[in-house]
Amino acid sequence: MSRRAARAGSVAEMRELARRRLPRPVFDLVEGGAEDEVTLQRNSAAFLRARLQPRAFVDVAERDTATTVLGTPLRSPLLLAPTGAARVLHRDAELAVARAAAARGVGYVHGTVSGHPVEQVARVTGSWWYQLFLSADRGRVTAELDRVAALGCRVLVVTVDVPTFGNRERDRRHGLTLPVRLSPGLALHCATRPRWTAELLRGNLPQRGRPDGRVSPFATQGQILRSLYPVTEGDLAWLRGAWPHRLVVKGVMDPEDGALAVRHGADGVVVSNHGGRQLDRAPATLEALPGVVEAVAGRAEVLLDGGVRRGADVLTALGLGARAVLVGRPYLYGLAVAGQAGVERVIDVLTTELDRTMALTGVASVRDVGARTVTLGPPVAGSAGAS
Ligand SMILES: Cc1cc2nc3c(=O)[nH]c(=O)nc-3n(C[C@H](O)[C@H](O)[C@H](O)COP(=O)(O)O)c2cc1C
Numbered sequence: 001m002s003r004r005a006a007r008a009g010s011v012a013e014m015r016e017l018a019r020r021r022l023p024r025p026v027f028d029l030v031e032g033g034a035e036d037e038v039t040l041q042r043n044s045a046a047f048l049r050a051r052l053q054p055r056a057f058v059d060v061a062e063r064d065t066a067t068t069v070l071g072t073p074l075r076s077p078l079l080l081a082p083t084g085a086a087r088v089l090h091r092d093a094e095l096a097v098a099r100a101a102a103a104r105g106v107g108y109v110h111g112t113v114s115g116h117p118v119e120q121v122a123r124v125t126g127s128w129w130y131q132l133f134l135s136a137d138r139g140r141v142t143a144e145l146d147r148v149a150a151l152g153c154r155v156l157v158v159t160v161d162v163p164t165f166g167n168r169e170r171d172r173r174h175g176l177t178l179p180v181r182l183s184p185g186l187a188l189h190c191a192t193r194p195r196w197t198a199e200l201l202r203g204n205l206p207q208r209g210r211p212d213g214r215v216s217p218f219a220t221q222g223q224i225l226r227s228l229y230p231v232t233e234g235d236l237a238w239l240r241g242a243w244p245h246r247l248v249v250k251g252v253m254d255p256e257d258g259a260l261a262v263r264h265g266a267d268g269v270v271v272s273n274h275g276g277r278q279l280d281r282a283p284a285t286l287e288a289l290p291g292v293v294e295a296v297a298g299r300a301e302v303l304l305d306g307g308v309r310r311g312a313d314v315l316t317a318l319g320l321g322a323r324a325v326l327v328g329r330p331y332l333y334g335l336a337v338a339g340q341a342g343v344e345r346v347i348d349v350l351t352t353e354l355d356r357t358m359a360l361t362g363v364a365s366v367r368d369v370g371a372r373t374v375t376l377g378p379p380v381a382g383s384a385g386a387s
Contacts, residue, residue, distance in 0.1 A: 005338035005345040010353075011309045011330045014346055018333035021196055022089070023189035025174035030085050030332050032170035033276035039284070040276030043307030046284030050316040051375045055362025063358050064365040065351060069324045070155050070246045070268050070301055072107055072127055076351040077314060077324035077366050079107030080331050080343070081275075081305050082131035082157065087115030089336040091199055096335060098125040100343035104351075109157055109326065112144075122151040129155040131250065133162065134235055135227040145243055154245045157270070161251025163230030166278040196336075233260065240265040248303070251278075253288045255295035258302075268301040268323075275306055275328050286317065286376075293321030311353025318366060319374025 008014035019027050033040030065076045080101050086093040093115040101108035102125040109129040110121050121128060130148040135141060145156070175183050182190075190197040229235075240247060248268035249261040261269050271289050273282045285306035293302050304317045305326035317325045330350070334342030358366070361373050 002338040002341040005334065005342040008334075008337070008342075008345055008349065010349060011333065011346060014330070014333040014337060014342065014349075018336040021193065022336055023186065023193045023196065025171075025176055025186055025189050026088055026196070028170040028174060029088065029176060030083075030329055030336075032168050033280065034166035034168060034278055035280035037276060037280065039273055039280050039282045040307075042282075042284040043273070043276055043286070044309055044313075045307075045379075046286035047307060047310070047313045047316055049286075049377050049379060050312070050319075051377050052312060052315065052319075052357065052361050053373050053375075054360055055373075058362035058364070060359045060362055060364050062364065063355055064367075065355055065358070067324060067366050069107065069303070070248065072129075072155065073105075074107055074324065075105030076347070076354065077318060078347060078350060079109055079129070079303070079324060079326045081326035081328040082109045082111030082113075082159075083328050083332060084111055084113030085332055086335060089332060090339045090342075092339050093335075094121055095124055096340040097331060097343055098128060100331070100334075100340045100347065101125065102127070103340075104344055104347040106347055107324070107326075118148055118151060118153075122153075126152075128153060129157055129248070131157040131159055133159055133227075133229070134231050134239065135229050137227070138238070141239075142242060149243075149245065155248060155268075156239075156243050156245065157248040157250050158231070158236075158239060159250045159274075160231045160236075160257075161253075161272065161274050161278050162228060164228055166274065167280075168277060233264065236261065236264045236266075252292055253282060253285070255291040258292040258300075259295040262296055262299045266300050268303060269296060270303045270305060270326065271322070272305045272326070286320065289317065289320050289322060290376075308350075311350050311355070312357045314350060314354045315357045315361065315363070315366075315369055316374050318369040319371065320376070 008017055067074055067077045080097055086097055090096055095116055098108050098121045109131050110118055111131045112133050130153045175185050246267040249266045250270035251272050252258050252269045253273055258269050271285050271292050273285055285304050289304050296302055301323040303324050304322040308325045308327050314325050330346050331343045334346035363369050
């Protein structure tokens with residue numbers, strides 16, 4: 001474990017180390033949400049509403065955080081969410097993230113928007129999921145599905161909450177438009193963060209069509225932006241027919257959408273508002289979770305992401321019916337601070353916190369967390385979640 005990563009005893013501490021290391025526009029690219037960032041704040045504030053019931057007289061000397069999610073065994077109910085930002089944070093980008101997930105036995109969802117081709121990722125990890133943005137070009141999508149299936153991917157995650165791009169004002173203020181270009185303003189910020197800049201210059205500069213097969217995430221993001229596509233019921237039905245393995249729908253916030261996804265054969269849904277980066281003023285994911293769990297009624301596995309920053313948050317989501325959670329920004333902070341070691345540190349911190357919270361709530365296995373352990377109180381006064 002690198003000394004830099006080991007200094008972080010919590011996700012908040014890792015975030016602070018990342019904030020100090022990254023040029024402001026790059027930190028904001030990761031950190032920001034849509035418009036007034038109300039939903040971004042609600043996501044984490046909602047977890048403060050949770051009341052965890054302390055228990056005594058339970059034998060919790062041996063505790064088990066392991067579970068299985070859609071056939072994937074995990075040492076902890078955690079998956080690293082698809083994000084398009086890894087390449088600007090560390091030169092090993094998604095390879096570091098995939099390696100960390102494999103080393104710690106948690107899930108890794110490789111995003112369509114990525115600095116590394118999926119072939120390279122498949123070489124460093126045995127088990128990974130693939131996140132897809134659907135496009136109207138069925139030929140392209142079919143080729144993408146064939147490619148990832150041939151590489152061993154058995155779980156496809158289709159993101160359905162980007163019919164258009166959210167209004168990220170931090171990026172606009174910094175002049176970061178997609179695809180990102182090195183503007184004079186960004187260069188000035190880079191000069192204030194020499195360590196990060198030196199690393200970027202040592203081979204991490206986004207370049208299109210490099211001989212090693214690396215592709216700029218920014219160029220890819222630009223392409224995706226041009227092909228943004230509101231996913232319809234018909235598309236989902238088509239995708240179900242085109243993908244023979246497990247299918248997960250990511251970006252479900254409405255019970256009806258959860259039921260619809262299941263009707264069309266989804267094996268899992270992710271209750272997600274894209275980390276508050278799409279529709280501002282959407283509810284917190286934790287608040288949306290119980291309704292979706294009820295609508296899905298055990299016919300698919302329900303996952304959650306958005307605002308998970310503590311092991312207690314993981315336990316809370318499980319208590320309200322999630323099978324596991326995904327984290328986005330937390331592992332990106334770790335990646336920015338210390339590459340693979342930083343991501344591993346974040347996973348360790350969350351797992352240790354989860355394990356300790358289990359002991360204190362009298363839960364011996366994550367599969368036993370239930371309504372007896374977690375209840376949601378009223379919104380916390382003064383938090384964005386109270387609005
Ligand atoms: C910088 C960044 C880029 C993201 N890119 C994608 C993406 O390409 N596809 C996707 O489905 N979700 C994307 N997301 C959303 C994450 O998968 C996840 O839903 C979100 O980060 C969870 O919230 P959290 O960051 O509070 O943990 C992105 C999130 C961030 C922070």
